[in-house]
Amino acid sequence: MIQKRTIGIVGTGHVGVAAGYAIFLRGLVSDIILIDKDRRRAEGEAMDLMHGQAFAGSVMVRVGEYADLENAQLVIITAGVAQKPGETRLDLLNRNADVFRQIVEQLDRHCPQAVLIIATNPVDVLTYVTQVLTRRSGDLVIGTGTMLDTARFRALLGRHYGVDPRSVHAYILGEHGDTEVPIWSTANIGGVPLVGHTILGKPFDRDQMAQLFESVRNAAYEIISRKGYTNTAIGSAIARLVDAVLDDERSILPVSHRLTGQYGLDKVCLSIPSIVGRDGTTDALLPRLSADELEGLQHSATVLQESLQGLDLG
Numbered sequence: 001m002i003q004k005r006t007i008g009i010v011g012t013g014h015v016g017v018a019a020g021y022a023i024f025l026r027g028l029v030s031d032i033i034l035i036d037k038d039r040r041r042a043e044g045e046a047m048d049l050m051h052g053q054a055f056a057g058s059v060m061v062r063v064g065e066y067a068d069l070e071n072a073q074l075v076i077i078t079a080g081v082a083q084k085p086g087e088t089r090l091d092l093l094n095r096n097a098d099v100f101r102q103i104v105e106q107l108d109r110h111c112p113q114a115v116l117i118i119a120t121n122p123v124d125v126l127t128y129v130t131q132v133l134t135r136r137s138g139d140l141v142i143g144t145g146t147m148l149d150t151a152r153f154r155a156l157l158g159r160h161y162g163v164d165p166r167s168v169h170a171y172i173l174g175e176h177g178d179t180e181v182p183i184w185s186t187a188n189i190g191g192v193p194l195v196g197h198t199i200l201g202k203p204f205d206r207d208q209m210a211q212l213f214e215s216v217r218n219a220a221y222e223i224i225s226r227k228g229y230t231n232t233a234i235g236s237a238i239a240r241l242v243d244a245v246l247d248d249e250r251s252i253l254p255v256s257h258r259l260t261g262q263y264g265l266d267k268v269c270l271s272i273p274s275i276v277g278r279d280g281t282t283d284a285l286l287p288r289l290s291a292d293e294l295e296g297l298q299h300s301a302t303v304l305q306e307s308l309q310g311l312d313l314g
């Protein structure tokens with residue numbers, strides 16, 4: 001018998017729906033259960049998605065309660081309050097930690113086996129909070145981390161060099177936020193390192209590249225100041241993660257999880273290239289970083305650890 005693939009989405013706002021829509025269109029699962037404290041909003045989203053079935057195939061979308069997640073292999077958490085214009089991600093922390101306490105308790109009761117994908121901001125801190133609160137193995141808790149930032153980085157580099165972003169091998173690591181670190185030292189296209197090389201007629205210009213990274217780092221602020229929120233690219237990133245987990249791909253993705261001594265860091269969640277599959281994030285790779293990049297990663301960790309201080313996780 002073919003096993004049904006059931007996932008839950010907790011929080012059916014802009015991000016939850018964009019993720020659900022990307023998963024729905026790609027037919028990655030058989031059942032999607034939507035949960036939101038605003039049940040009518042979730043009902044509306046389920047109805048709207050289901051009307052696309054004639055075009056997208058037979059994915060079932062319905063509104064549910066936590067008890068309906070008994071057979072879920074994976075749950076995406078996008079519940080919370082969204083970033084306001086000008087608000088830093090870390091300012092959001094205290095408003096969202098309480099929401100998570102309630103949600104994780106319900107998920108532990110009803111689907112202790114499921115992989116949890118966390119997207120709510122500040123995502124690294126809330127991934128840490130979830131890992132502390134949950135009774136499941138920490139490997140099963142994955143933050144979307146710098147997947148979105150890395151996607152933006154690759155998109156802009158691809159446009160700059162005139163190549164498919166999927167052929168750009170470059171990471172943003174560390175915090176998903178202001179202290180994120182562009183990893184230039186290993187960035188390459190077709191095996192040719194960016195730094196110090198001319199690729200397709202374009203030499204590596206430090207000032208131009210610094211500007212490109214600034215556009216990546218400020219992308220959320222720029223988008224939020226125009227449309228009020230960001231959702232479609234993070235929705236695509238979440239769908240990519242769902243695929244990697246459910247297909248047990250062992251893909252290497254820059255996701256946030258708890259470090260245990262990698263790069264000399266622990267007691268913090270941030271993104272480093274990690275193996276993602278059915279058991280969550282089971283291992284990580286440790287590319288050799290330049291001294292500046294390592295310092296940047298340590299700075300990310302310090303900022304995140306500071307924001308965890310004063311948070312009551314008891």
Ligand SMILES: NC(=O)c1ccc[n+]([C@@H]2O[C@H](COP(=O)([O-])OP(=O)(O)OC[C@H]3O[C@@H](n4cnc5c(N)ncnc54)[C@H](O)[C@@H]3O)[C@@H](O)[C@H]2O)c1
Nearest residue numbers: 011012013014015036037079080082083119120121148234
């Ligand atoms: N990780 C990333 O890269 C990334 C990118 C974009 C946005 N985000 C974050 O995603 C989060 C969601 O953003 P959004 O634009 O979808 O916000 P939104 O306000 O549109 O949606 C949030 C939803 O959560 C629901 N909710 C609140 N408390 C709940 C609870 N206790 N149980 C169930 N549902 C609850 C709300 O009713 C609402 O429908 C924000 O924290 C935002 O900053 C993360």
